[in-house]
Amino acid sequence: MNWFYFSSPATFYRLAGWLAPWFFGVAALLAAVGLYYGFIVAPTDAQQGEVYRVIFIHVPAAWMSMFLYFVMAAYSAASLTFNTRLGAMMARSLAPTGALFTFVALWTGAFWGRPTWGTYWAWDARMTSELILLFLYLGVIALRNAIDDPRRGDKACAVLALVGAVNVPIIYFSVKWWNTLHQGSTISMTAAPRMAAIMLVGLVLMSLAAWAYAIAMTLARVRAVILERERGAVWISYLPDLRLQGA
Amino acid sequence: MTTVTLGSWPGGFAWAFSRDFRLAWRNPGETVLVIAFFVLVASLFPLGVGADMRLLERIGPGVIWVCALLAAFLSLPTMFSTDYMDGSLEQMALSSHPMVGWVSGKIAAHWIMTGLPLTVLSPLLALQYGLQADTLLVLAAALAIGTPVLSLLGAACSALTLGARGGGMLLALLALPLFVPILIFGAGAAEAQASGLSPSPHLSLLGAGLIVAAVGLPSAVGLAIRIALD
Numbered sequence: 389m390n391w392f393y394f395s396s397p398a399t400f401y402r403l404a405g406w407l408a409p410w411f412f413g414v415a416a417l418l419a420a421v422g423l424y425y426g427f428i429v430a431p432t433d434a435q436q437g438e439v440y441r442v443i444f445i446h447v448p449a450a451w452m453s454m455f456l457y458f459v460m461a462a463y464s465a466a467s468l469t470f471n472t473r474l475g476a477m478m479a480r481s482l483a484p485t486g487a488l489f490t491f492v493a494l495w496t497g498a499f500w501g502r503p504t505w506g507t508y509w510a511w512d513a514r515m516t517s518e519l520i521l522l523f524l525y526l527g528v529i530a531l532r533n534a535i536d537d538p539r540r541g542d543k544a545c546a547v548l549a550l551v552g553a554v555n556v557p558i559i560y561f562s563v564k565w566w567n568t569l570h571q572g573s574t575i576s577m578t579a580a581p582r583m584a585a586i587m588l589v590g591l592v593l594m595s596l597a598a599w600a601y602a603i604a605m606t607l608a609r610v611r612a613v614i615l616e617r618e619r620g621a622v623w624i625s626y627l628p629d630l631r632l633q634g635a
Numbered sequence: 636m637t638t639v640t641l642g643s644w645p646g647g648f649a650w651a652f653s654r655d656f657r658l659a660w661r662n663p664g665e666t667v668l669v670i671a672f673f674v675l676v677a678s679l680f681p682l683g684v685g686a687d688m689r690l691l692e693r694i695g696p697g698v699i700w701v702c703a704l705l706a707a708f709l710s711l712p713t714m715f716s717t718d719y720m721d722g723s724l725e726q727m728a729l730s731s732h733p734m735v736g737w738v739s740g741k742i743a744a745h746w747i748m749t750g751l752p753l754t755v756l757s758p759l760l761a762l763q764y765g766l767q768a769d770t771l772l773v774l775a776a777a778l779a780i781g782t783p784v785l786s787l788l789g790a791a792c793s794a795l796t797l798g799a800r801g802g803g804m805l806l807a808l809l810a811l812p813l814f815v816p817i818l819i820f821g822a823g824a825a826e827a828q829a830s831g832l833s834p835s836p837h838l839s840l841l842g843a844g845l846i847v848a849a850v851g852l853p854s855a856v857g858l859a860i861r862i863a864l865d
Contacts, residue, residue, distance in 0.1 A: 468858075516815070523812035530808055534799035543862040544795045547855055548809060551791055554847075 395474050397614045398623045404607040404614075411604035415597050422593030430587045442500045444590050448598040450493040453521060456486035456602060460528070461553035464546035474610075476542030477617065479549060480532055481609035485602050487525035494518055524552040538617055647736025648743070651727070655744035665710060666748045673706040673753055677760045688765045695764030696774050696825030702760075703753045703778060704785060704814050710749050711789040711810060712796075712803050714741070715860065719797050725864055734857035742783075742790045742853065750782030766829070773834045774825040780841040781821040787848040787856075788813045794859035817844065 394400045426444035433440040460482040467475030497515060498508040509515065528545050535541035618624055659666055680698045681691055718724040727737055757778050761771040792810040799805060824837035 520812045520815050523808065527809045527812065530801075530805055531795060531799065534796070534801050534805050536800070540798070540862055540865055543865075544799075544859065547791070547859050547862065548795055551788075551852075551855055552813065 395472055397474055397477065397618050398621070400474055401611055401614045404611050408604050408607040408611070411600045411607065415600035415604055418593050418597035418600060422590055422597050425586065425590035425593060430590050431584065436504055439500065439503045442496050443587075444594045446493060446496040446500055447591060448595040449489045449496065450518065451595060452598045452602055453486060453490035453493050453518065456482055456489060457521060457524065457549075457553065460486060461549045464549040467542060468546045468550075473539075473542070473617070476546060477610050477613045478606065479546060480542070481606045481613055482602075483525055483528050483532070484609070485605045487522060487529065489598070489602070490518060490522040490525060494522065528552070642731030642733060642736070644733055644736040644739075647730070647732025647734075648740040650732065651737035651740030652744045655741050656747060659744065659748045665713070666752065669706050669710055669749050670752050670756060672709055673702050673756065674760065676705065677702045678763070681763070691763075692765045692767075692829070695761060695766050696770070696829070697822040699757055699760050699764070699774065700778075700781075700818055700822040703750075703757070703782060704811075704818055706753055707749050707782060707785045707789060708807065708810060708814075710745065711793045712806055714745055714790060714793040715797055716793070716802075719863065724860065728860060728864055734860070735853045738790070738856045738860070739849075739853045742786050742856070745790065746783050746786040750778070750786055754778040754782060766825070770825050770829045773828040773838075777821040777824040777834070777838060777841060780838060780845055781817045784817050784841070784845050784848045785814055787852040788817075790856045791852050791859060794856045794863065797860070797863035817841065820844070
């Protein structure tokens with residue numbers, strides 16, 4: 389199999405168009421089941437009461453916000469080393485979704501912090517890092533919009549994403565570096581999770597839903613980016629949905 | 636008869652450093668402006684929060700660090716853009732010296748013109764804030780290690796925004812978030828000293844950051860300049 393077959397925008401446009409609805413469907417299904425588990429099946433927490441249920445939104449969003457930055461940096465690195473157009477387009481399409489998840493993580497975290505810690509915002513290392521991450525996303529988006537030449541903008545954003553990627557490990561290890569208010573992560577790969585199995589099921593389902601949503605949104609957005617970028621290309625004029633308009 | 640000189644890292648560094656330094660020496664307005672801004676903003680804080688010496692002593696290191704950060708940021712937009720506008724940046728890129736060399740030279744010159752004066756002046760401001768002598772020295776040491784990292788990170792952002800719309804504000808959005816870890820460790824060092832703890836972990840982390848930045852960032856700056864010149 390030729391792995392580079394789908395690295396051409398023309399072929400990937402069709403693939404993305406075929407995949408995106410499926411991932412939207414999977415995301416909706418997983419979110420429905422996950423929310424059912426999270427809000428109805430899962431028991432009330434002994435210490436925090438009902439308010440802990442925000443974990444089913446907060447933790448997947450926080451995971452995705454960091455993970456998507458890493459994925460964006462990986463696509464940026466690929467686009468710089470292999471000089472591919474599609475890699476940069478994917479990096480560009482990932483940024484708004486990543487920024488959205490970062491914002492959701494901060495927002496839900498504030499509402500979780502108020503009843504449990506007694507404050508909407510504490511200048512804790514992880515929260516601060518998450519805020520920095522939001523600015524990193526906004527910086528990439530703003531730089532992309534400020535450069536008129538698309539190829540130059542792609543490359544500049546790729547370099548910025550790679551420089552900013554140094555911050556993502558700092559976010560991860562910040563909990564250990566600055567021992568502050570935020571609790572350490574409850575789920576770890578090495579120790580048995582200290583959390584009821586049913587809650588874990590809900591959390592895993594919601595995380596998978598967040599994954600599927602991020603993939604679907606990115607694919608949908610990259611299709612728009614490809615259309616915009618390749619509007620002069622011949623293959624665009626053969627697209628059935630465009631021919632109808634007599635373009 | 637023409638002599639062909641082979642480019643080298645030290646050659647490029649020395650050439651770019653002496654050029655930028657001489658330019659700044661002959662036109663010291665910008666450096667003076669940076670220092671004036673630093674002193675002015677640091678003096679505004681007591682007017683804003685009140686002259687309670689205990690409060691000032693507590694917020695002093697952080698305030699001085701934020702002022703240093705903003706002052707270092709002030710001179711970033713012109714770091715490469717004037718050379719980019721008049722075409723000399725392109726000539727430097729075409730020279731036989733490796734890009735990493737002369738880029739490092741330019742960054743070093745930028746630090747000499749901004750970071751170093753701020754470091755030297757910081758004890759004076761720290762006295763205004765009533766910091767103890769040992770805290771004051773730690774603050775200056777942290778600034779001496781930290782401000783070169785600011786110049787390195789700022790250079791990368793400055794090079795990335797070459798030819799982009801919205802210059803200064805965009806640069807602020809790119810650079811200031813990247814400065815945050817330096818700010819935390821830098822101000823943390825002085826605060827640790829003031830509260831009777833050892834500042835050495837913070838200073839060590841700052842030093843580690845400086846080494847990583849000095850090794851990694853000049854090539855990123857070079858790449859960004861190449862992208863801008865494409």
